[in-house]
Amino acid sequence: MKFKNLRTGVLPDISIRSAESVFILNMEPLKELFLAALTLSIVFLTILWYKLTSHKEESRLPPGPRGLPIVGFLPFLRTNLHHQLTELSQQYGPIYKLWLGSKLCVVLNSPSLAKEVVRDQDSIFANRDPPIAGLVGTYGGLDIGFSPYGSYWRDMRKVFVREMLSNKNLEACYSLRRHEVRKTIRNVHTKIGNPVDIGELAFVTEMNVVISIIFGSKFVEETEKLSTDGTEFRELVMKYGQVVGKPNISDFFPMLARFDLQGILKEMEALLKLFDSILDPAISECMKMLSDRREGEIQRNEKKHLIQILLELMEQKDIGISLDLVKIKAILVDIVIGGTDTTITTVEWVMSELLNNPEIMSKVQQELKHVVGMNNIVEESHLPNLHYLDAVIKETLRLHPALPLLLPKRPSQSAIVGGYTIPEGTKVFLNVYAIHRDPQVWESPLEFQPERFLSHSTNFDYAGNNMKYLPFGSGRRICAGIPLAEKMLMFILASLLHSFDWKLPEGEIVDLSEGFGLVLKKSEALGHPYSQVTEFQAISVKPRNYKDLDMIFIISEYVF
Numbered sequence: 001m002k003f004k005n006l007r008t009g010v011l012p013d014i015s016i017r018s019a020e021s022v023f024i025l026n027m028e029p030l031k032e033l034f035l036a037a038l039t040l041s042i043v044f045l046t047i048l049w050y051k052l053t054s055h056k057e058e059s060r061l062p063p064g065p066r067g068l069p070i071v072g073f074l075p076f077l078r079t080n081l082h083h084q085l086t087e088l089s090q091q092y093g094p095i096y097k098l099w100l101g102s103k104l105c106v107v108l109n110s111p112s113l114a115k116e117v118v119r120d121q122d123s124i125f126a127n128r129d130p131p132i133a134g135l136v137g138t139y140g141g142l143d144i145g146f147s148p149y150g151s152y153w154r155d156m157r158k159v160f161v162r163e164m165l166s167n168k169n170l171e172a173c174y175s176l177r178r179h180e181v182r183k184t185i186r187n188v189h190t191k192i193g194n195p196v197d198i199g200e201l202a203f204v205t206e207m208n209v210v211i212s213i214i215f216g217s218k219f220v221e222e223t224e225k226l227s228t229d230g231t232e233f234r235e236l237v238m239k240y241g242q243v244v245g246k247p248n249i250s251d252f253f254p255m256l257a258r259f260d261l262q263g264i265l266k267e268m269e270a271l272l273k274l275f276d277s278i279l280d281p282a283i284s285e286c287m288k289m290l291s292d293r294r295e296g297e298i299q300r301n302e303k304k305h306l307i308q309i310l311l312e313l314m315e316q317k318d319i320g321i322s323l324d325l326v327k328i329k330a331i332l333v334d335i336v337i338g339g340t341d342t343t344i345t346t347v348e349w350v351m352s353e354l355l356n357n358p359e360i361m362s363k364v365q366q367e368l369k370h371v372v373g374m375n376n377i378v379e380e381s382h383l384p385n386l387h388y389l390d391a392v393i394k395e396t397l398r399l400h401p402a403l404p405l406l407l408p409k410r411p412s413q414s415a416i417v418g419g420y421t422i423p424e425g426t427k428v429f430l431n432v433y434a435i436h437r438d439p440q441v442w443e444s445p446l447e448f449q450p451e452r453f454l455s456h457s458t459n460f461d462y463a464g465n466n467m468k469y470l471p472f473g474s475g476r477r478i479c480a481g482i483p484l485a486e487k488m489l490m491f492i493l494a495s496l497l498h499s500f501d502w503k504l505p506e507g508e509i510v511d512l513s514e515g516f517g518l519v520l521k522k523s524e525a526l527g528h529p530y531s532q533v534t535e536f537q538a539i540s541v542k543p544r545n546y547k548d549l550d551m552i553f554i555i556s557e558y559v560f
């Protein structure tokens, strides 16, 4: 292409390339200016960043990696946050800080620091720092887990612990738990000779128990109908944990939250919609049933489902708490999603450790033989005598705590911990994963040794009194579902291990690497029929006692 000289009418020999070079020549000063401006801006922003992060309190803040201007340590975050935070503790000590975007985070990695936070200054650190996805997923933080420390949280927790999960209520719904666990045993029996997905089994059992104690067993059948084999509901629960646990730019740069750059908020809204579509009809049905009953005769001492308790409390105006349907659904999120994901993941980890340690599995089975007997089936009354199984579960929760960083805390005022200042509003991670694997705290910490929990000299329970062992947290915000979690873990595992022998193919071991999300998961599902089933994953299962299974079937016929 040629350009005509307008004055002479002669075509000069200037090609497009020479025109470009003229343009470039003309732009050169501008380019230099731009570069100078860019350099100046970077220098200015860096100085500003250092100024902002090096204010007076900085010298009293814990040490830690500085990261980059503006974004801090964010670009260096890896998917398994608890691994990385544990590695950093080896470099910076038991207390250190990180800037994640504009958010100051402090990580605590030792029992003595844990004590300062959950014992000595618990009222300051009982506040939460929920991620935006968690707030959206709990109808604006109306649940127990993410609501701020204060009277609303206290009232909701009281309802949950005293009214819903009281010993009396848990005893009253034992038959529902038994019914669901037996169904699972029957289900495993149909799979003998085929690979078994223990996660799926545990999920269906736990979810059905939870749904039946909330809504009654009739609704279990309804939800089972909702998705052909429960997988859709399982996906919802799993996805929920992943979405809440995903690092979200909106949490680290609140001014960007409205743009939802990663689409996490949108994802959570869609999940909540799905959750609503399951819960709403069930709640309406219960309300209708309650009003029909009220018109008839209400039986005295009638066994109540949790939803019934909540709906009745909603109508009582004089109990000091104003419940409404949204708050009720927020509580149900904690039970249905929070409680299920943690429990089934723990069942999977226990089974993985036992498959890798067959001699320990055999000790568990010996104990079951002794306590339950081979011509019998496991009942909840046997559970307090299964000390070795209890130690196996405790050891599993030491190595694989379901929430390795607990739920992050946010001090309601500035506080001193380990001699350092933790300013109000900091995100505080209590790194239980690091404490549970610290060689200064535990002997041979990476070895699976349930025996360490059998010694009477050390008292390790789930109450969070011993700061070396905190799988359920500690202090005011300790897990509110421990009584149900403990019963379910023991009951499901005792039943699976009493009725069947579980074995990996010769020479194989279960991959114990961890996946990503709020709840610490195995990266490979155990014998998942939907994943590529390799020989490695194909866990063979064999009945331990035919009489036992015969009896199960007789009782199953009777119960169902």
Ligand code: HEM
Pocket: 144, 145, 146, 157, 334, 335, 338, 339, 340, 342, 343, 346, 401, 402, 403, 406, 407, 408, 471, 472, 473, 474, 476, 477, 478, 479, 480, 481, 482, 484, 485, 489
């Ligand atoms: C193996 C099973 C479970 C494990 C390992 C577990 C662990 C935890 C942990 C570590 C926390 C946070 C504690 C803290 O930040 O200090 C928590 C909170 C909570 N858990 Fe669990 N949990 C389990 C099962 C359950 C179940 C079955 C339920 C309900 C029925 C439940 C309900 C809750 C609630 C409501 C909270 C929030 C407590 C609060 O903020 O006041 N959990 N859980």
